Structures are given as C-alpha cells and as structure tokens.
Amino acid sequence: MPTKCKAALSINFKEPLLIEEIWVDDPRQGEVKINISACGVCHSDILYMDGAWGGNLPSVFGHEGAGIVDSCGPGVEHIKPGDRVAVSLLRSCGQCYYCQRQLSSQCENTFATDEPYRLKMLDGTSVNRGLRTGCFAEYAVVHKSQVVKLPDEMNLNSASLLTCGVITGFGSVVNTASIKAGEHVVVIGTGGVGVHCIQGARVSHAATITAVDVSDEKLEFAKRLGATRIINSTREGVREVVLEVTQNRGADAVFVATGHPAALDGIFKLIRPGGLLVLVGMPSNGVYFSFETVEFIDANQVILGSKMGGSNLKVDIANLIELYDAGKLELDALISSTYPLENINEAIDATRTGVGMRNVVVM
Ligand SMILES: [Zn+2]
Ligand SMILES: [Zn+2]
Structure with missing residues (x-):
C-alpha cells in the first residue's frame, strides 16, 4: 500500500516550500522505502528550488537523508526493515560502462523510481523528486544502491551529513x-x-x-x-x-x-x-x-x-564511519540547528544566508 505522509513541496521556483500530504509508492524490484528521520539542507537543494538547474515542479527536494528502513522490494539483500540507513542521491546499476570502470556517479542506466507517478499529491498530481531522493518528507522510496546501512547506535542527524557534504x-x-x-x-x-x-x-x-x-x-x-x-x-x-x-x-x-x-x-x-x-x-x-x-x-x-567526491558510496561511507568512531572525523559539531519539517523554510533561509555550518530538518 502506498503511504500517505507529510512532505515539503516546491510548487513554484523561488517560493517557500509548502507542507502537504502526499502518497509515496511502495518499493518495487531493487527498491527500498525509508521512514526518514533527518535530512540536511544542502546548497544544491536551494539551487534547484531557485530554478538554477531547471527541472519539473512540484517536487520534493532533500538529498542528505537518514532514517529507518520501512520495507524492501524483491532483490534487496544488503538491508532489511528496521535497519538504520543513510540515503544518497548517488545510485548505480553496477553493470554499465561507467559502473564497471569505478565511475558509478556517471551510471548510464535509468531507474523505475524516477517515473513521475511514484509520488502523488492527494488530488492525483504527479510529484517529482529533486536529486533522485526526495527526503524532505516522512517517507522516501529509492533504489537499493542509494542506501547504506549504518551502525545501530549511530545518531541519524549526524549520519544524514555523510551522503552529500562529507563524501563530496x-x-x-x-x-x-x-x-x-x-x-x-x-x-x-x-x-x-x-x-x-x-x-x-x-x-x-x-x-x-x-x-x-x-x-x-x-x-x-x-x-x-x-x-x-x-x-x-x-x-x-x-x-x-x-x-x-x-x-x-x-x-x-x-x-x-x-x-x-x-x-x-x-x-x-x-x-x-x-x-x-x-x-x-x-x-x-x-x-x-x-x-x-x-x-x-x-x-x-x-x-x-x-x-x-568521486565516491563509491558503500566503501567510502563505511570508511568514514570508522574514522568517525575513532574520533578522526567530526560530524556532530557541524550540525548548527535542527528544525521540524513544519519549519523547513527557516532551515532553508538560514542555509541561504550562510547561518551555521549545516541545518538539519528532523521528521
Ligand atoms: Zn548536496
Ligand atoms: Zn551503471
């Protein structure tokens, strides 16, 4: 069953986001549905919201996610419901020309999660997802290659930073x-x-x-x-x-x-x-x-x-978590403020004006 949940929607470029209820589709072959706990606000989200890179609206942005796996489609082996995970915009098929040449950020394949009807407003309008993720919402569905398992004790607010700012x-x-x-x-x-x-x-x-x-x-x-x-x-x-x-x-x-x-x-x-x-x-x-x-x-x-950062998501995130655990990588101190989803526009304004290092939206 699709899940009805709250999301921050970009309806027009350069306008504040609207909090609306949307339907998030179920995971299919090779996909994972995540109950999002935290999502960092990145300047790339703001560039997209401002129309600097084009794209279709309405859209859910947010690509520095962390949360708990809700359900997995067939063919997902590395994680299971209940696991704590980080979510990235990077995804890869593992088979194409670039994936076989250690340049998975240039993966040539297309992915079913990009089909526009996978997220919908309550009136049936299709909702796009910015940067292939859509984590400014209580739930997201992504390809399995975008999801990395985290240690059970890891703080999800800190973990959310790993998948974009840190690896880059x-x-x-x-x-x-x-x-x-x-x-x-x-x-x-x-x-x-x-x-x-x-x-x-x-x-x-x-x-x-x-x-x-x-x-x-x-x-x-x-x-x-x-x-x-x-x-x-x-x-x-x-x-x-x-x-x-x-x-x-x-x-x-x-x-x-x-x-x-x-x-x-x-x-x-x-x-x-x-x-x-x-x-x-x-x-x-x-x-x-x-x-x-x-x-x-x-x-x-x-x-x-x-x-x-030319990253290989699984290998690099695992290495970064080891450095974090050994006290050699700072993450916690980077979070300047957390904001509930309802106050996401304040988090975006703070990021836009350069207030704080990283502002994190928590669901
Ligand atoms: Zn980013
Ligand atoms: Zn590929």
Whole structure:
C-alpha cells in the first residue's frame, strides 16, 4: 500500500516550500522505502528550488537523508526493515560502462523510481523528486544502491551529513586528488563541503591546509577541523599567504568548494607547476571560467572536476564511519540547528544566508 505522509513541496521556483500530504509508492524490484528521520539542507537543494538547474515542479527536494528502513522490494539483500540507513542521491546499476570502470556517479542506466507517478499529491498530481531522493518528507522510496546501512547506535542527524557534504569534500581530496602526506593544500570556501575537504586533507596528513573564506565564523570553525592557516579574503591577500606557506612554489592542490565564480579569479597563481585545481562546489547553469591557456600549459597544471567526491558510496561511507568512531572525523559539531519539517523554510533561509555550518530538518 502506498503511504500517505507529510512532505515539503516546491510548487513554484523561488517560493517557500509548502507542507502537504502526499502518497509515496511502495518499493518495487531493487527498491527500498525509508521512514526518514533527518535530512540536511544542502546548497544544491536551494539551487534547484531557485530554478538554477531547471527541472519539473512540484517536487520534493532533500538529498542528505537518514532514517529507518520501512520495507524492501524483491532483490534487496544488503538491508532489511528496521535497519538504520543513510540515503544518497548517488545510485548505480553496477553493470554499465561507467559502473564497471569505478565511475558509478556517471551510471548510464535509468531507474523505475524516477517515473513521475511514484509520488502523488492527494488530488492525483504527479510529484517529482529533486536529486533522485526526495527526503524532505516522512517517507522516501529509492533504489537499493542509494542506501547504506549504518551502525545501530549511530545518531541519524549526524549520519544524514555523510551522503552529500562529507563524501563530496572528503572524497575530492582522498579519491579525486589522492593527496599525499606532506603536501600543501588550499581550500577556498569553508561551508558544508569545504570543511570536509579540510578534514580529508588533515586525515591525509597534508603538511599545510590553508582555508579561504569571507566569514570569520566559518574560518574559525575550519581551524577547529584542521586548517593550519586561515585567510579572510576581504582583508588579506590570498596569493601572498599561499606563497609564504609553500616556500614560494604555490600549493600542490587547490580545492574550490564554492560555486561562486569570483573564487576562480587568478586561481592558477596559487598552484605550483604540475599542481592540481580541483573544482568541487557546484555553480548555477551558465557559469563560465576563462584563463590564459599558454601559462596553464607551460606550468603543466591540471584541472579536475569532482562530482560527489568521486565516491563509491558503500566503501567510502563505511570508511568514514570508522574514522568517525575513532574520533578522526567530526560530524556532530557541524550540525548548527535542527528544525521540524513544519519549519523547513527557516532551515532553508538560514542555509541561504550562510547561518551555521549545516541545518538539519528532523521528521
Ligand atoms: Zn548536496
Ligand atoms: Zn551503471
């Protein structure tokens, strides 16, 4: 039987969400229905709600979910009803060209959960799900590959952060750039993704981790999580400091964890010859970036795109939970505030205006 439950619906772009009752379909072959307990608010949800990436409405957003498995369709073996799980937008068939080449974030397959009639308003109107998840609701149905089992004792509010902000920032350092001990790292933008670039660099034993932002509050937090030098770019020259901490060579890798185009101005001057520029933060559609090609070639520099930290969900989440249990990965302190689903628009406004590190909606 489909489940009737409350959800936060985006009806028009740029307007506050409406709390409505909807029907959530049952899980079919290879699918899982989850009673959602918590969902972090990510800037990608807000970009979608604002229409920056297009898409159809009405839609349920929310893609940093955690909850308890309600029911499983046939062919689901790794989890069972009652398990605590984290839910991600990443999903994969395991069989296609990209899945077989360790790039499951580019999976080519289509999935039945995307069919628009799987979620419905009470009047029968089809409801879309933003970023393939739809966790700003009491229930969600997703493909089994989007669900990772959590330890029984793990706090679900903290666990909700794992599946987007954490794997994206941490994975960009560990998977995409393979940062080694002794390297010099710069992280531009120290929000919900950038702080995990910093944690990834700290766990990888980077020699220096220079954090750049315009918010003193976020920079102080970055220091707590492992930044060895912080720069408020409204007051200090980023290039001067980066050269000073890297014996005048420039960083081995610069991670841009904001979608703000100004972050890319003069970026190659921060990177040593042969060094990496890793683009992590997602901008709106239509943002371009230009640079002098001959200097870039002459310096043997490299640009890498890192979607969701190039993560393999099951392996990476399991590793992150081990680090968390060992006290080497901070999650709990990142949750600035929790909001009941009814007050989700306050959580979105706080995220939009940069208040707090991560705002979490709890069902
Ligand atoms: Zn996200
Ligand atoms: Zn695939």
